[in-house]
Amino acid sequence: MTHRVAFTTDPAAFLAEAEDALAADPVVGTVMATVTSRMLGQPLPADRPRWWAVVRDEEGQIAGIAMRTAPQPPFPMFVLPMADRAALALARAIHERGETVGGLNGSLPAAEVMAGELARLQGDTVEVAVHTRLFELDQLVAPVGVPGSLRQATLDDFDLALDWVRRFMADADEQAGREPGTGHGRVDIEPDDLRRRIEQECYWFWLDESGERVHLTGANPPSYGVARIGPVYTPPEQRRKGYAGAAVAQVSQIFLDRGVRVCLYTDQANPTSNGVYQAIGYRPVVDQVNLRIVAS
Numbered sequence: 001m002t003h004r005v006a007f008t009t010d011p012a013a014f015l016a017e018a019e020d021a022l023a024a025d026p027v028v029g030t031v032m033a034t035v036t037s038r039m040l041g042q043p044l045p046a047d048r049p050r051w052w053a054v055v056r057d058e059e060g061q062i063a064g065i066a067m068r069t070a071p072q073p074p075f076p077m078f079v080l081p082m083a084d085r086a087a088l089a090l091a092r093a094i095h096e097r098g099e100t101v102g103g104l105n106g107s108l109p110a111a112e113v114m115a116g117e118l119a120r121l122q123g124d125t126v127e128v129a130v131h132t133r134l135f136e137l138d139q140l141v142a143p144v145g146v147p148g149s150l151r152q153a154t155l156d157d158f159d160l161a162l163d164w165v166r167r168f169m170a171d172a173d174e175q176a177g178r179e180p181g182t183g184h185g186r187v188d189i190e191p192d193d194l195r196r197r198i199e200q201e202c203y204w205f206w207l208d209e210s211g212e213r214v215h216l217t218g219a220n221p222p223s224y225g226v227a228r229i230g231p232v233y234t235p236p237e238q239r240r241k242g243y244a245g246a247a248v249a250q251v252s253q254i255f256l257d258r259g260v261r262v263c264l265y266t267d268q269a270n271p272t273s274n275g276v277y278q279a280i281g282y283r284p285v286v287d288q289v290n291l292r293i294v295a296s
Helices: 011-024 030-038 084-096 110-122 155-175 191-199 243-257 271-279
Strands: 004-008 051-056 062-068 077-079 103-107 124-137 149-152 203-207 213-219 226-233 261-267 282-295
Touching: 004 011, 004 084, 011 030, 011 051, 011 062, 030 062, 030 077, 030 226, 051 084, 062 084, 077 084, 077 110, 084 110, 103 110, 110 124, 110 282, 124 271, 149 243, 155 191, 155 203, 155 213, 155 226, 191 203, 203 243, 213 243, 226 243, 243 261, 243 271, 261 271, 261 282, 271 282
Parallel strands: 077 103, 226 261
Antiparallel strands: 004 051, 051 062, 062 077, 103 282, 124 261, 124 282, 149 203, 203 213, 213 226
């Protein structure tokens, strides 16, 4: 079977072509849908790759979709589930473009197949950075007895929110037993993006009984009827008090009340977060992986 791969740097053109595929499984496609929607109208960056790809089979049906939009080196790709032949075709098309790929994230087994082929073509090797798991909320079980309350973040909270979002990934590595930066890497969230999400009422703080901000939960605006929660961050000195579970439960309820499905990611190496979310009703949907492609 012959596959054809088409690339575009226009997020609107990609959404127009891939809309049916994204809408068919909006939970699994949540990252691609929300990231692409966020880039509508943004200028094409000159300092990093940014593209979307659609793989079609010999009958013209979409067999796979992927994107390369990450703002930090090594600018990893992100791929959704696809058959091995489609994954191999996409890897070879990227190599033929003259691109070197240093990382690839996405659904198993497509991510491993594609990364393995890219590594072979580049003369490199593949390493696992993080095993992740995508969850969707089933029946919400709200925690009881957690002191404090949820409050919508405002632009007055911007500096603290930015600091905590930037600390989130390094702390996630540490909680999973890795050296900070060895798994998730550093996150350079665009301040303008954070500001927009606060203005869209997609960030919340948990306040303790004295009114102090002790936890942050963010979310992405819904896309195709699905909202993805994250980041979820509690400073080290405030952990193990139930704030994360209580905040995520209440934020989840806000979206449920709007008729929106809710999902989130966990790091499989972090038993605490996996346990917290499953206790409030989240159920696993698909396993994904973050891979590094490094010189041999």
